[in-house]
Amino acid sequence: MFRKRGYTATTMRDIAREVGMEPASLYNHIRSKQDILESALMHLANLYNDSIQNTIKQNIPPIKKLEQLIIDQIDITINNVDAVSLVPSEWVHLEQFKGKFIDRRNEYESSFKLILKQAVKDNDLRSLDIELTTFSILSTLRYLHSWYSRNKEMDIENLKNELSKNLLEGIKN
Amino acid sequence: MFRKRGYTATTMRDIAREVGMEPASLYNHIRSKQDILESALMHLANLYNDSIQNTIKQNIPPIKKLEQLIIDQIDITINNVDAVSLVPSEWVHLEQFKGKFIDRRNEYESSFKLILKQAVKDNDLRSLDIELTTFSILSTLRYLHSWYSRNKEMDIENLKNELSKNLLEGIKN
DNA sequence: CCTACCGATCGGTAGG
């Protein structure tokens, strides 16, 4: 519901109606509205963190690490479509955990940039604008949830192949 | 303010404080909170519409049309950073104009896909998944506002070159 | 998990 209407616009009464309870009864299951947002977003932050940590310590060339990160993000998106949809904009409504969430995202992006730089140094990637390329790849992945929820019939292996090809090799002949 | 806090979370009292008025006085300048969102988003819808209409009727190869659309989107983003930031998620809070806004977006996407298909047929683009590629390119462009607002020092011509290169030719050597 | 209800805050209006 946060996904469709946004965190602020979704009321506890909306949620109660959806699960078939009176609004007051919700508080036997959760501590607050904020709590729901926190648990969804911090769970994701952990998944992204696991992915980057695991990838960094693998003994493979940077370009392969890049592919690994793209594939991990596709898996995370597919397995958490609703939660992932909150990442682009609803994280601004985090309260206590906002700083922690931003830190985690910055760590992820820094590691991503480092891998990009190494891949350029290895001559596997062309000389490119690191900042712009990081943004370009990550923003496509950040939005994948919206595409996937409209195209769930696509084979996942095919999706992984096509999307990493698009992001790394481009679309020109 | 809609951009930073979201439409719902931004109150008329917030806006009044920002412009140095009492909340009630705002209504001498606008009809409603909804009105502000509408005018920002429908103005953008018109800009995107102009871009696609102008591009379609030009007598240039599809691959060039694609480049033209990318460059137009970069220009629109740079000239309307705040308004563009509402496109990814805040449009859901449109009321009367929501349907019209969605229609416009669908028209844009349909035209974009058609151009992609023609470019594939011309052998300028490799055989690719039209839906996935449309999503991939447009989601990067849809998010450009957030990158640009953090990197305003970048030369605009350079940005156009680098980004269209990334999106069309990829990043591999 | 419910009924009953709270203080706070919302978008907006009346009237000057």
Place this chain on the structure above:
DNA sequence: CCTACCGATCGGTAGG
């Protein structure tokens, strides 16, 4: 552009 204020609705609590 202000003071004063409205009905509606919000997240959440008390008490059972």
